[in-house]
Amino acid sequence: MASTTPQNNARELTSQLWAMANDLRAKMDASEYRDYILGFIFYRYLSKRQERNLASSAPSTSPILKSARTRKTSTMRMRAK
Numbered sequence: 169m170a171s172t173t174p175q176n177n178a179r180e181l182t183s184q185l186w187a188m189a190n191d192l193r194a195k196m197d198a199s200e201y202r203d204y205i206l207g208f209i210f211y212r213y214l215s216k217r218q219e220r221n222l223a224s225s226a227p228s229t230s231p232i233l234k235s236a237r238t239r240k241t242s243t244m245r246m247r248a249k
Contacts, residue, residue: 192204
């Protein structure tokens with residue numbers, strides 16, 4: 169039986185997402201596919217922005233918000249260099 173480590177779960181999820189993307193791409197024209205991809209990219213942008221806003225607005229014990237706060241701090245340090 170395969171190990172269920174976070175790395176294995178991430179690999180499995182990644183392979184499933186690529187397989188779904190390939191299936192989707194095979195059934196439509198490139199211009200139609202672009203519309204879906206741009207929507208996903210925009211959604212990711214909004215998610216990251218919301219994470220940063222939540223992390224900076226109130227202290228929390230949530231691991232997601234803590235990691236967002238850490239990423240924000242490290243990004244700010246890199247920009248300062």
